[in-house]
Amino acid sequence: MQFGIFSVGDITPDPTTGVAPTEGERIESMTRIALKAEEVGLDVFATGEHHNPPFVVSSPTTHLAWIAAKTERLLLSTSTTLITTNDPVKIAEDYAFLQHLSGGRVDLMMGRGNTGPVYPWFGKDIRDGIKLAVENYHLLRTLWREPVVNWQGQFRTPLQGYMSTPAPLDGTPPFVWHGSIRSPEIAEQAAYYGDGFFHNHIFWNKEHTEQMVRLYRQRFEHYGHGAADQAFVGLGGQVFMGTSEAEARKQFRPYFDNAPVYGHGPSLEEFTRATPLTVGTPEQVIERTLGFADYAGDYQRQMFLVDHAGLPTDVVLEQIEILGREVVPVLRAEFDRRRPAHVPSDPPTHTTLVAAGPNAPHHLVEPARATASQGASA
Template identity: 40%
Template sequence: MKFALFSLVAHYGGGSQHERLRRVIDEAVFAEELGFDAYGVGERHGEPFLSSAPPVLLAAVAERTARVRLLTTLTVISVLDPVRVAEDYATVDQLSGGRLELMIGKGNDPRHFPLFGLEEARQWEYQEEKFELLRRLWYEEEVTWSGRFRPPLDAVTTQPRPFTARPRIWHGSASSTESTELAAKWGDPLFTANGFHPKRKYAELIDHYRRRWVDYGRDPADALVGSGAGGLYVAKTSQEAVDGFRPHFEALVKTPAYQHNRSEFTTLEEKIAGGSALVGSPQQVIDKIADYHASFGHQVQAVSVDGLGAGEARDVLELFAAEVMPVVRRELPSAVWG
């Protein structure tokens, strides 16, 4: 298993916006020091998140790190111009020496559609067309193209080019087979959000991806899956972890994102018992990752400490890196990222 730390840059108060944004850079440096394989920045366009410009944050992270891979978790391609996305993230890829991997999706917050003057009902159409154009812009030169949602292109080669010939593009998946179909069609890896609902919902989407992967004539061994988790809080004892995570959970359930997703879990105890929250002692967290791996077969595990105070987050990450990551790496080997 490989491990990624990511942030949506949630800001619930307790400091200035300047301090919260600077913490992203410090957190990425700390993740590299702890041995995480990747650091990701998501994209949101509304409170309580400050992650409206992930290319800017990732460029700053690139300058402060040397090894860790840089992810977008995820790029809301449905509301963006693929030309601008191709240019912005190729620039980050060049600055980082080829460490960038893109994750695309329609996004998980309906507020961004009216903000960008778009129709929420057409979100899947936006996603498919814009992704397919982005793919061509990154993997081809002199692209001639026409579609429904932006002006046509005539022999366009975006600049700069990506550092590597074909940077990996992941597809975020949370709620629909539209995303799993698109990933399988193009032979791209899948990243399940695995945040708000019971395991079976996300397992069904992953199973659909793997079936369609084979239907398109591909070797099932080549299908690549990553997974998020519904929170992280590891402590020496289970009770310490539950007590520590509870204030974060109580703040989370009040957010528009949590309410929009209509999670079945209304209490922390329900979320820990029936969901993907990695809350408990090191052994309990190891066991839960292994249990989800048995259903998902994922090779990358992403976690986030958004919502925790800076010192508290460092303590959680240190314990996770020291007592969870080595065991899971040994027991669940991964071929991704070397």
């Protein structure tokens, strides 16, 4: 099972000092967080993508390439790649280039983002969000899998004889996750292609997460990719740890109360009861996280949010140290012990996808079952 850190890259004043990092300081902080993740034995670092304040993460591939040069093992990913407002042609080029730079240590998560004004900034209409996600991703798959592309759609100019450069490393496109909090269409999209489904698992109750993951699993099986419990699921989670629950809550409370997203809303106690947020001891984080599989099923990737709301970098690095030293080794062993033998322990990686060969389903633009159904009805 993979464990890692995902960041949204917000620039938020520390509520205990009133001081906010500069953009350069925040970027450097995220780099240090990624390096710490590898140092303590975590598997993945993922960055968000935003194009508006208070966020600084406008160029994920630039930052991930810098991190790739400073790491040896860490898998580089995104906690959002904006499939709606980015041109799929540029995504295809940028992430294939990053594959080559990093030796294949790349996957990425497609998302629609949560900031309405970004759409017109990039010439798009937010009312087309789902349709953009569907059309743009299908084009991206085509660009990564066909050497010459002739294509016409609704939202961009046609392509004639287009060749994406560089081609994916070893002729093998990166594995893709589709991230969504509440859109069943995105769970359906992930299932249709046999890709991964990631629920950020931060703001909603477990019943909602269970419903979304169940839909994805059922449709994954429907499209012939395997049994429902073999589908590739990733979950987020938000934690803050201390030597006691009381100490952790005392330290985290001012950051929670003033967080950009949920600050000045529900109390810390209300939020921890209603959502997967865990503020307490490492043992409490272990117990709560192990419980995620009770409603989401056996899953392959667990990501932790630890660096937002103005938390000082040294505090964040300490949290990652605790994760790597005390929490993740226990979680890794327990999840593996419980997992049935037929359920994948890890999502696909570049190494496993290359080993599967050029005729593996991953290399199809359309899933085999959908292609067969279309041929039968023609």
